[in-house]
Each structure stands twice: as C-alpha cells, then as structure tokens.
Amino acid sequence: MVTKHLPTRTLQLFLAGLTVPIAVGVLASSRTLMQERLLLGTWSSPAASLTAEPGRAGLVLPCLKVRFNQPLRLDDSLRFDATGIIVGVPRLVPRRRGDRFPLSGQLLGDRLVIHYPWIMQSVGADTLTRGYSDVSGCH
16 A cells, blocks of 8 residues: 655645635634624613614713714623714703714623713713613703
C-alpha cells in the first residue's frame, strides 16, 4: 500500500488560507448577533414613558415628546446611546421642534435607567419599570 503525504509547507499554506475566511466569518456572525440585541417594550415612571420597537422608539415626558428614528441597540453591558428629535413641545418650553435630544440608558433586570441630556440637568436620571403610564400632561 502506497500513501502519499502532502509536503509540510503545502499543508501549512492550506491551513493559513482557511484561517482568514474562518476569522472573518466568526466576526461577521458576532457583529450580526450584537446588532440584533434591541431594547423592546414599554417602560414608565411618574415622569416618563419610553416605548421601543424594532425600528424606532419614542419618549414622552410632561411637555415634551421625542422620536428616535432608529431602534435602541443594546451593547454587551445592556446600555444604549441614541439621539432623537423633539417632535412635540408647547410654546412655553424653551425647546423647539426638530431640536436634537440625546438619551442614554441601561437595562437592569426589569428596570430601565435613563440619563437625560444636559438640557434637563435638574432631573439627571430616572428609573422606569415595565408598563405604560400616561405622562403627557403639561402642567
């Protein structure tokens, strides 16, 4: 019985050629999985209500409504950063329709902690729980 062996150098080149496509495939797969980790659902507190859907999100505060035209993507620490646009604001509030509204937050079990932008420094942060609460009234 005669067996042929591939020369060692040929085998090394063959294996090296497989390494790059495999590594690229693994990175692409992990990136796809991360992109699919979205914040979904409705959370509320006495002062805020956030609804997140696969393609968009909305935040309602007393006297202010914000629309996010993208999903809220969670990172490995279940944090998100997004910038929305103010779409509803009464004349008495010193913000205008179309103003940018950055928002960050973190999902902690069944609670969602959101951090308001500098325009709301007096509030700072808020903790929301699952469920809807109407906070749209402007007093």
